[in-house]
Amino acid sequence: MRALSILRLRSVFDGRVIAPSDADYDEARTVFYGSFDRRPALIVRARNASDVSRAVSLARESGLELAVRSGGHSPAGHGVSEGGIVLDLSEMKALELDVERCTAWAETGLTAGEYTSATGAREVATGFGDAGSVGIGGITLAGGIGYLVRKYGLTIDNVLAAEIVTANGRLLRTDAETHPDLFWAIRGGGGNFGVVTRFRFRLHAVDTILGGMLMLPATPEIITSFVAAADAAPEELSTIANIMMAPPMPGLPTAARGTLVMMVRMVYSGDAQAGARAIAPFRALAEPFVDTVKPMHYAEMYAHDEGRHPLLALHAMFVGDLDRGMAQSIVERLPTSSARMAAVEIRVLGGAMARVSAGATAFAHRGARIALSVAAMYEHPSEAATHQSWVDDVAAILGRRESGVYVGFLRDEGEARIRKAYPEATWDRLVAIKNRYDPANLFHLNQNVRPHWQRSTRAADDAAA
Ligand SMILES: Cc1cc2nc3c(=O)[nH]c(=O)nc-3n(C[C@H](O)[C@H](O)[C@H](O)COP(=O)(O)OP(=O)(O)OC[C@H]3O[C@@H](n4cnc5c(N)ncnc54)[C@H](O)[C@@H]3O)c2cc1C
Numbered sequence: 001m002r003a004l005s006i007l008r009l010r011s012v013f014d015g016r017v018i019a020p021s022d023a024d025y026d027e028a029r030t031v032f033y034g035s036f037d038r039r040p041a042l043i044v045r046a047r048n049a050s051d052v053s054r055a056v057s058l059a060r061e062s063g064l065e066l067a068v069r070s071g072g073h074s075p076a077g078h079g080v081s082e083g084g085i086v087l088d089l090s091e092m093k094a095l096e097l098d099v100e101r102c103t104a105w106a107e108t109g110l111t112a113g114e115y116t117s118a119t120g121a122r123e124v125a126t127g128f129g130d131a132g133s134v135g136i137g138g139i140t141l142a143g144g145i146g147y148l149v150r151k152y153g154l155t156i157d158n159v160l161a162a163e164i165v166t167a168n169g170r171l172l173r174t175d176a177e178t179h180p181d182l183f184w185a186i187r188g189g190g191g192n193f194g195v196v197t198r199f200r201f202r203l204h205a206v207d208t209i210l211g212g213m214l215m216l217p218a219t220p221e222i223i224t225s226f227v228a229a230a231d232a233a234p235e236e237l238s239t240i241a242n243i244m245m246a247p248p249m250p251g252l253p254t255a256a257r258g259t260l261v262m263m264v265r266m267v268y269s270g271d272a273q274a275g276a277r278a279i280a281p282f283r284a285l286a287e288p289f290v291d292t293v294k295p296m297h298y299a300e301m302y303a304h305d306e307g308r309h310p311l312l313a314l315h316a317m318f319v320g321d322l323d324r325g326m327a328q329s330i331v332e333r334l335p336t337s338s339a340r341m342a343a344v345e346i347r348v349l350g351g352a353m354a355r356v357s358a359g360a361t362a363f364a365h366r367g368a369r370i371a372l373s374v375a376a377m378y379e380h381p382s383e384a385a386t387h388q389s390w391v392d393d394v395a396a397i398l399g400r401r402e403s404g405v406y407v408g409f410l411r412d413e414g415e416a417r418i419r420k421a422y423p424e425a426t427w428d429r430l431v432a433i434k435n436r437y438d439p440a441n442l443f444h445l446n447q448n449v450r451p452h453w454q455r456s457t458r459a460a461d462d463a464a465a
Contacts, residue, residue: 036077071135132302142408150351188363
């Protein structure tokens with residue numbers, strides 16, 4: 001590896017090159033989750049596609065590990081590398097809206113919240129997830145399950161084209177006709193194939209929605225009835241429910257304090273009266289402790305983002321059902337966590353997401369009925385093992401019918417878990433495309449699909465060991 005001259009690099013890049021001696025180095029190396037205290041050799045804040053290409057070539061030639069960061073929310077901490085190069089896209093935020101043709105070219109430094117505020121001003125939207133601070137780069141490459149998933153599908157179902165710098169440093173345009181294999185792979189295959197500089201998204205007419213949060217008591221009956229109601233709801237309605245001990249919040253009724261509650265965030269995108277009818281069954285599950293569901297601009301759903309740098313223990317999975325026994329376990333186990341906050345999240349899927357065939361994109365779990373996550377947020381790194389062990393115990397109980405996992409919700413859990421995100425046929429196709437576009441596995445700090453030669457080398461190593 002050649003010694004890197006920061007001065008020389010600064011003259012090469014249009015964007016900033018941040019080194020350990022810079023005053024804002026610590027801030028620049030920090031990612032969303034507080035568990036990752038890594039010190040890269042340098043951080044390149046790319047300003048344009050040429051900078052991205054230069055950074056990719058620099059990583060290839062120097063041998064330094066490359067971390068690619070859009071919004072920095074990877075639960076695996078893949079947005080920062082120890083001793084390597086961080087390619088930070090957060091200053092690439094250009095957005096070109098073509099409202100007449102219902103499309104948008106968006107650079108991948110935008111967050112979901114920034115994109116949605118800008119499109120919301122023109123009464124259109126593309127669906128991302130439930131947090132505005134998540135980067136559109138990472139969420140789109142993973143799939144994108146959010147408030148519009150039942151109505152308009154995953155984020156990737158609304159990707160029309162992309163521009164991507166591949167391992168050789170070249171900028172390629174990809175869509176259904178151009179490099180179709182690459183276009184297939186980047187819709188669910190994560191950052192394995194290159195650095196996407198911008199996506200072309202489909203926009204939908206979404207302005208005033210019926211949205212907000214219902215806080216209900218969490219009993220086994222109410223949890224299972226909620227799942228049935230979310231399943232039966234029209235596709236205009238998508239819900240994300242979190243079961244947890246009632247958090248301290250202004251306006252929390254006394255009756256809710258110290259009890260287990262279900263916080264159901266929901267978006268109905270469609271006619272307001274039909275929306276009120278669709279939400280009625282949820283309001284009828286129990287007298288809500290809190291009900292903030294009302295007409296609002298879609299972008300307001302991103303108004304209250306979570307605090308920064310939590311420490312997180314997590315196990316995510318898809319399950320085919322959530323029966324009475326599972327609901328009972330949730331209610332019994334949640335109060336036993338010693339974490340600052342422990343939760344079981346339930347996303348009932350279906351609708352437009354499920355109508356896309358399993359082979360159409362690298363996200364194959366189209367028939368998954370429920371995305372379920374067990375999570376614990378805690379205060380001190382020394383508690384990590386305790387909380388992950390609690391999470392794993394609860395996940396083992398709930399995951400008896402686990403049918404896979406969403407790659408965007410994986411921590412650093414090893415290849416066996418990555419394989420659960422991709423059924424065999426998808427995996428084989430991803431490996432073949434990886435062989436073609438990144439045979440040296442330059443892009444490996446991700447939920448990695450190793451190219452074929454690395455797999456055989458690894459197998460030989462394993463056999464020799
Ligand atoms: C608070 C929170 C809420 C979330 N909610 C949802 C949700 O509702 N729905 C959902 O689907 N997911 C959700 N996620 C998961 C999220 O989509 C993934 O963690 C995603 O990878 C984060 O994207 P990012 O750009 O912010 O992260 P980063 O850490 O910047 O990127 C994650 C990885 O994606 C790759 N990557 C990112 N940008 C690029 C690019 N431009 N080109 C190539 N590779 C790139 C890299 O491998 C990188 O390591 C949530 C995560 C958090 C922390």
